[in-house]
Amino acid sequence: MIRSQLLKSILPVIADQLVVCNIGLPSQELFMLGDQPNNFYMLGTMGLSSSIGLGVALAQTEKVIAIDGDGSVLTNLATLATIANNPRPNYILLIVDNGSYGSTGDQPTYAGRKTSLAAVARACGCENVVECEAAETADALQTALDGDQMTVIVAKCDSGNIDVPVIEMSPITIRERFMGEVRRRNES
Amino acid sequence: MVKEVDRRIVDDLVANDIGFVTTVPCKQLAGVIEVLQGRDEILHVPSNKEDEGMGLCAGAYMGGKRPCIIMQNTAIGVVVNTLATLIQYYQIPLPMLISYRGEVGEKVACQVEMAVHTKAILQQLGIPTYHFHHGEQVEELDGILKHTAMCKKPTAILTDANFWSTAQ
Numbered sequence: 001m002i003r004s005q006l007l008k009s010i011l012p013v014i015a016d017q018l019v020v021c022n023i024g025l026p027s028q029e030l031f032m033l034g035d036q037p038n039n040f041y042m043l044g045t046m047g048l049s050s051s052i053g054l055g056v057a058l059a060q061t062e063k064v065i066a067i068d069g070d071g072s073v074l075t076n077l078a079t080l081a082t083i084a085n086n087p088r089p090n091y092i093l094l095i096v097d098n099g100s101y102g103s104t105g106d107q108p109t110y111a112g113r114k115t116s117l118a119a120v121a122r123a124c125g126c127e128n129v130v131e132c133e134a135a136e137t138a139d140a141l142q143t144a145l146d147g148d149q150m151t152v153i154v155a156k157c158d159s160g161n162i163d164v165p166v167i168e169m170s171p172i173t174i175r176e177r178f179m180g181e182v183r184r185r186n187e188s
Numbered sequence: 189m190v191k192e193v194d195r196r197i198v199d200d201l202v203a204n205d206i207g208f209v210t211t212v213p214c215k216q217l218a219g220v221i222e223v224l225q226g227r228d229e230i231l232h233v234p235s236n237k238e239d240e241g242m243g244l245c246a247g248a249y250m251g252g253k254r255p256c257i258i259m260q261n262t263a264i265g266v267v268v269n270t271l272a273t274l275i276q277y278y279q280i281p282l283p284m285l286i287s288y289r290g291e292v293g294e295k296v297a298c299q300v301e302m303a304v305h306t307k308a309i310l311q312q313l314g315i316p317t318y319h320f321h322h323g324e325q326v327e328e329l330d331g332i333l334k335h336t337a338m339c340k341k342p343t344a345i346l347t348d349a350n351f352w353s354t355a356q
Contacts, residue, residue: 020247040250044273048243051235052274055247055255058231059208078236082244086233171278179250186252 001134002160003096004029007067010094010138017145018182020053020066024103026096028164030067037177041167047075050093054083057091062185063145064090070097070111077120080152084125087150094141095152100159118154126152134158193326193355194219197285200326202229204333206283207253210234210241214260216287216352221258238263239270242282249280254337258285261306261346262299271313271342279340283333286346288319293349310344317344323355 053066099112134157144151235241245255290303
């Protein structure tokens with residue numbers, strides 16, 4: 001199972017959730033597979049999906065799923081310390097760990113070699129870290145949504161990409177429709 | 189030690205509905221950070237690095253809280269990409285309260301190396317930049333915060349050693 005198949009498998013689970021999605025192919029795949037106004041797509045700035053998602057979770061009470069990658073988390077590794085020390089029950093970090101920098105040609109990451117991001121997350125102080133195989137991701141995500149504890153999920157999948165178009169929606173449109181969804185959910 | 193200017197700055201943040209502040213410390217900013225920590229109106233979340241902090245600020249803004257980042261000018265060397273592709277590209281209002289190390293009064297020679305690039309980088313990025321050199325210039329902060337919210341841009345408030353030493 002590669003990342004695009006993993007993302008397709010979680011579409012029913014994230015359909016009504018606030019989602020912040022990682023730069024590059026993950027956002028492009030999610031946009032193509034199941035665009036919705038409650039998705040925030042990163043068009044630039046590698047490494048900050050987990051931070052942006054945490055910021056949304058800190059500022060309001062609706063659940064937020066940040067979809068990140070192993071390469072991007074390695075870029076911003078200290079995010080796991082910030083997450084651990086500012087736990088919010090409405091925050092879920094889903095690290096899609098394919099052991100490679102997918103958007104740049106599947107160069108291997110250190111997470112695919114000796115480094116365990118789940119172990120790093122635990123060492124940083126994250127108390128609810130779930131490791132799963134790609135096919136189990138939807139169930140793990142649903143369990144996290146049903147629970148009331150901040151969750152970090154590290155989902156192992158195979159390396160590989162599909163052809164997807166770039167996102168041509170303007171960044172302002174992406175942000176404003178996402179913020180509209182945040183407001184609507186917090187007002188209702 | 190907390191001075192009146194530190195309380196004044198935090199009061200201005202609160203008065204402008206800044207509800208989320210992230211910080212990477214500098215000794216010139218220690219008083220402001222200490223005051224922040226005690227204010228219920230502001231959620232203060234320290235970050236490890238300034239680009240991470242800007243990610244938190246972008247998220248907090250989308251979550252409904254006006255953000256502010258407090259950091260040292262050396263951070264300008266860290267955050268160029270984040271400013272261009274996140275804060276500016278998505279039009280997120282972000283006042284950056286920056287300690288301007290390496291100006292007259294500085295004791296650490298290495299700080300001058302980034303000081304000489306600070307304004308040039310901000311200018312290259314097209315970021316409205318305000319340099320507080322005298323203590324009374326804190327009076328301008330309220331207007332700068334309103335301007336930032338209006339134009340939905342990052343803005344830089346550079347506070348140098350003379351500002352901090354002459355501020356009440």
